[in-house]
Amino acid sequence: MDSYSILHSELGAAGGTTTSYTVPVAAATTVGGAFVAPLAVSTHTQTLVTRVFVCNTNASNTGEFDITVSNFAAAPVVTTLYKAVSLSPKMTVEFSVNLTLKAGDILNLVFAASSGVFDVTIFGIEMVTGVGPRG
Numbered sequence: 001m002d003s004y005s006i007l008h009s010e011l012g013a014a015g016g017t018t019t020s021y022t023v024p025v026a027a028a029t030t031v032g033g034a035f036v037a038p039l040a041v042s043t044h045t046q047t048l049v050t051r052v053f054v055c056n057t058n059a060s061n062t063g064e065f066d067i068t069v070s071n072f073a074a075a076p077v078v079t080t081l082y083k084a085v086s087l088s089p090k091m092t093v094e095f096s097v098n099l100t101l102k103a104g105d106i107l108n109l110v111f112a113a114s115s116g117v118f119d120v121t122i123f124g125i126e127m128v129t130g131v132g133p134r135g
Helices: none
Strands: 004-014 018-022 042-056 063-070 078-087 091-102 106-111 117-130
Touching: 004 018, 004 042, 004 106, 018 117, 042 063, 042 078, 042 106, 063 091, 063 117, 078 091, 091 106, 106 117
Parallel strands: none
Antiparallel strands: 004 117, 018 106, 042 091, 042 117, 063 078, 063 106
16 A cells, blocks of 8 residues: 655764665566566555655754765666755755656765765655565
8 A cells, every 4th residue: 555654764864975765676576487477576666755854963064965866777867856955053954856766766865075964854655566575
């Protein structure tokens, strides 16, 4: 059943790090051989990312970060949604993203080195299809 939920939450992401949410991929695509068995597939086909909250919990340092999305491929294409967002100490910002991602896509928050300490919460809906083994 699809439901609105916290997709990812991380407390204390430091400057110079990356926080990410990856859309789940199929747990299994075959049963007993090399043939694709649609009834055995457990697929999270897509996720609707609705909101991203970022709080700079540092008492004195301004923090800076980017929000990017990359596709699930051998040579991923990275799209920057927000670049060099500056967040003052003890401040929170909310992004209304409303972006649908396919299986394996990654939403990244990349924090600039020597910046604040961040609490991140990503909200959305994972839309699950398929029957069979769940991963």
